[in-house]
Amino acid sequence: MKRHLISAADLTRDDAILILDTAEELAHIAERPIKKLPTLRGRTVVNLFFEDSTRTRISFEAAAKRLSADVINFSAKGSSVSKGESLKDTALTLQAMGADAVVIRHHASGAPHRLAGSGWLRGSVVNAGDGTHEHPTQALLDAFTMRRRLAGGRGDLEGRRITLVGDVLHSRVARSNVLLLATLGAEVTLVAPPTLLPIGVETWPCTVSYDLDAPLPKSDAVMMLRVQRERMNAAFFPTEREYSRRYGLDLRRMAMLPEHAIVMHPGPMNRGMEIAAEVADSTRSTIVEQVTNGVSVRMAVLYLLLGGNEPALSAPSTTGTEEIAK
Amino acid sequence: MSTYLIKDAKVLGGDAQDVLIRDGLIAGIGAGLTAEDATVVDAAGQILLPGLVDLHTHLREPGREDAETVATGANAAALGGFTAVHAMANTDPVADTAGTVEQVWRLGQESGRCDVHPVGAVTVGLEGKRLAELGAMADSAARVRVFSDDGKCVDDAVIMRRALEYVKAFDGVVAQHAQEPRLTEGAQMNEGTVSGELGLRGWPAVAEESIIARDVLLTAHVGSRLHVCHVSTAGSVEILRWAKSKGWNVTAEVTPHHLLLTDELVRSYDPVYKVNPPLRTAADVTALREALADGTIDAVATDHAPHPSEDKDCEWAVAAMGMLGLETALSIVQETMVDTGLLDWAGVADRMSTRPADIGRLDGHGRPIAVGEPANLVLVDPGARRTVEPSELASRSRNTPYAGLVLPGRVVATFLRGEPTVIDGKLA
Numbered sequence: 050m051k052r053h054l055i056s057a058a059d060l061t062r063d064d065a066i067l068i069l070d071t072a073e074e075l076a077h078i079a080e081r082p083i084k085k086l087p088t089l090r091g092r093t094v095v096n097l098f099f100e101d102s103t104r105t106r107i108s109f110e111a112a113a114k115r116l117s118a119d120v121i122n123f124s125a126k127g128s129s130v131s132k133g134e135s136l137k138d139t140a141l142t143l144q145a146m147g148a149d150a151v152v153i154r155h156h157a158s159g160a161p162h163r164l165a166g167s168g169w170l171r172g173s174v175v176n177a178g179d180g181t182h183e184h185p186t187q188a189l190l191d192a193f194t195m196r197r198r199l200a201g202g203r204g205d206l207e208g209r210r211i212t213l214v215g216d217v218l219h220s221r222v223a224r225s226n227v228l229l230l231a232t233l234g235a236e237v238t239l240v241a242p243p244t245l246l247p248i249g250v251e252t253w254p255c256t257v258s259y260d261l262d263a264p265l266p267k268s269d270a271v272m273m274l275r276v277q278r279e280r281m282n283a284a285f286f287p288t289e290r291e292y293s294r295r296y297g298l299d300l301r302r303m304a305m306l307p308e309h310a311i312v313m314h315p316g317p318m319n320r321g322m323e324i325a326a327e328v329a330d331s332t333r334s335t336i337v338e339q340v341t342n343g344v345s346v347r348m349a350v351l352y353l354l355l356g357g358n359e360p361a362l363s364a365p366s367t368t369g370t371e372e373i374a375k
Numbered sequence: 376m377s378t379y380l381i382k383d384a385k386v387l388g389g390d391a392q393d394v395l396i397r398d399g400l401i402a403g404i405g406a407g408l409t410a411e412d413a414t415v416v417d418a419a420g421q422i423l424l425p426g427l428v429d430l431h432t433h434l435r436e437p438g439r440e441d442a443e444t445v446a447t448g449a450n451a452a453a454l455g456g457f458t459a460v461h462a463m464a465n466t467d468p469v470a471d472t473a474g475t476v477e478q479v480w481r482l483g484q485e486s487g488r489c490d491v492h493p494v495g496a497v498t499v500g501l502e503g504k505r506l507a508e509l510g511a512m513a514d515s516a517a518r519v520r521v522f523s524d525d526g527k528c529v530d531d532a533v534i535m536r537r538a539l540e541y542v543k544a545f546d547g548v549v550a551q552h553a554q555e556p557r558l559t560e561g562a563q564m565n566e567g568t569v570s571g572e573l574g575l576r577g578w579p580a581v582a583e584e585s586i587i588a589r590d591v592l593l594t595a596h597v598g599s600r601l602h603v604c605h606v607s608t609a610g611s612v613e614i615l616r617w618a619k620s621k622g623w624n625v626t627a628e629v630t631p632h633h634l635l636l637t638d639e640l641v642r643s644y645d646p647v648y649k650v651n652p653p654l655r656t657a658a659d660v661t662a663l664r665e666a667l668a669d670g671t672i673d674a675v676a677t678d679h680a681p682h683p684s685e686d687k688d689c690e691w692a693v694a695a696m697g698m699l700g701l702e703t704a705l706s707i708v709q710e711t712m713v714d715t716g717l718l719d720w721a722g723v724a725d726r727m728s729t730r731p732a733d734i735g736r737l738d739g740h741g742r743p744i745a746v747g748e749p750a751n752l753v754l755v756d757p758g759a760r761r762t763v764e765p766s767e768l769a770s771r772s773r774n775t776p777y778a779g780l781v782l783p784g785r786v787v788a789t790f791l792r793g794e795p796t797v798i799d800g801k802l803a
Contacts (some may be wrong), residue, residue, distance in 0.1 A: 136690050154651065157692030158574040159644030166643070167688075221574060248569030248577060293479075327710030 057228035071349035089118035112347035140169035158182035188225035207234030215274030384418035390722025399793035426458025426751035433677035438467025442706035443681040445482035453796035456753035464496040471496035471507035473515035480517035523550035539599035558582035580608040592617035603627040609662035628676035631707035644696030681772030750793040759785035
């Protein structure tokens with residue numbers, strides 16, 4: 050694997066499978082009374098969050114702590130950043146403090162790429178969501194969830210049909226999912242009004258539809274994307290009511306899915322808007338599972354980026370982390 | 376005043392001749408010239424062009440002297456082969472009064488490296504609401520003839536119409552930064568496949584083209600002169616071609632970077648490539664080169680936009696737009712237009728000196744290389760190769776996209792009214 054995880058496109062099929070397999074191993078840690086491994090003991094992971102995201106930050110924090118890493122949470126609010134410090138100077142500070150990995154969430158697309166490629170830091174950079182660009186660990190946890198539900202937790206997702214619905218234009222989750230799912234062999238369909246699809250989407254490794262009803266009967270999984278209500282003023286669609294009717298997942302539409310199909314959402318949800326409450330709470334919904342799986346996947350990513358080259362759970366604690374994390 | 380004898384220079388890329396410069400004028404042209412009092416410049420293999428004229432330079436003074444001053448910008452211009460530049464109005468304070476344009480003009484005079492012709496703002500404070508005192512700027516010592524809110528588009532059709540009408544009184548020209556503001560809100564790069572993949576908000580070509588289409592129609596309606604700044608799309612070229620076929624008084628410029636670079640470079644998220652208008656596609660680059668070759672686009676203009684490192688060494692979203700251009704323009708034009716066979720050196724002289732001087736209504740620049748003409752000249756070694764080293768640039772800023780690249784051509788000497796501002800590739 051590369052030293053950084055910036056984009057789902059960074060991952061080959063083998064890389065992705067390795068992460069998912071490692072996450073599968075590490076998921077068992079959550080079932081133990083003491084949910085901790087010594088694997089990253091002595092390593093420092095910094096959660097560098099320029100944008101609010103309690104869910105993702107806690108997930109990364111839990112993942113790092115379960116591997117015994119030291120975790121520093123750095124929030125831009127109330128920090129030197131709010132006093133005008135640049136990303137470069139913040140990075141140089143973290144470098145001086147010996148960060149082995151920096152997990153960055155930023156409102157600007159490309160900020161993690163800049164951090165990783167600028168020479169400001171020597172440690173690994175993990176993209177925890179950048180602007181409207183990518184969110185690769187979200188895609189990994191989504192793939193992990195699909196694999197568990199649809200493929201018995203093994204292999205890739207060859208031939209699985211996945212439908213992503215909603216605001217693709219502004220969704221970093223959609224971009225990462227399309228790239229990763231295509232790498233894993235799935236057939237992806239994006240469904241959105243034309244105003245919420247990026248220019249050039251026809252070059253992406255997926256098909257596109259403006260009609261939600263058409264792909265549903267053949268979908269193994271349907272993932273609803275959050276509608277950002279603040280975008281209503283920009284005339285992307287006429288009314289919430291119309292959007293909900295044309296692109297919302299309600300009980301009628303859920304009934305069109307094959308019996309085995311699952312319903313996903315990266316959260317936070319607008320209940321009654323893109324997803325009906327009954328659907329979100331149904332047994333087909335994997336929304337809570339996705340959160341749980343996020344910790345396992347992020348453990349795997351941190352473990353592998355920080356040098357793990359053996360099966361995660363076979364690393365005997367007596368040998369010390371230094372030999373494992375070369 | 377000094378006397379120089381340039382030996383064996385290929386005038387406009389033609390046959391080798393000697394050119395005698397005396398008292399600021401071209402005193403003789405021919406073979407085997409001699410002059411005992413002259414300093415001889417051996418120009419064998421080199422090309423002699425009229426001094427270059429830039430219609431579009433940002434010198435940042437007053438207000439952002441940490442990025443550039445008139446003096447440092449004039450040095451950069453001289454090293455790039457320019458003898459005259461037009462300094463854009465988006466300074467702080469904005470150059471929207473006779474006092475401010477005179478200040479910039481006088482600073483240029485004091486530099487002695489290059490004639491600096493201020494561009495006056497079209498509207499007060501570049502706000503697009505009230506016309507600035509265009510006549511006062513035209514009547515000032517700076518004799519402003521080019522007016523532009525560059526950096527911002529004059530998007531109000533009535534204000535644009537009035538500006539076009541008003542400048543007719545003193546043969547002025549309105550230089551439009553064509554950017555429909557609503558279509559480009561928050562825009563970060565060219566709207567296209569790459570912006571979609573990178574998650575950066577797009578600046579669609581139609582935002583430029585729709586304003587140009589409107590403005591050429593307004594120009595025809597009022598019978599004025601319009602100049603379109605930094606044309607960047609194939610669609611814009613088609614509109615200009617149509618407007619010119621109608622005989623309307625419309626001119627346009629293209630930047631060197633839009634002749635070479637594409638939006639694929641933005642994949643690096645390196646803000647050195649962040650510029651307005653944004654880098655476009657390879658198809659646009661091809662169309663721009665062809666349009667410059669066939670005269671649909673009249674001139675090359677640098678859009679030299681210096682920024683200090685803190686405004687560029689950051690994440691893409693917050694980085695300033697713009698890149699340096701003065702010291703590399705001729706090399707980029709050689710690489711994209713001459714070495715590709717699209718334009719000969721006489722064509723370069725036309726697009727980088729004669730036409731821009733005419734558009735800006737400059738008397739002493741862009742003149743033929745002929746006896747009795749002002750000796751504003753540049754000597755170029757087309758066979759030289761140089762690696763762009765940002766630390767060696769004369770500009771106060773370092774935001775060049777060509778760092779580390781090997782570029783063709785080298786400005787050997789620049790003469791301003793018969794006196795060298797650059798000799799042996801260095802400031803005189």
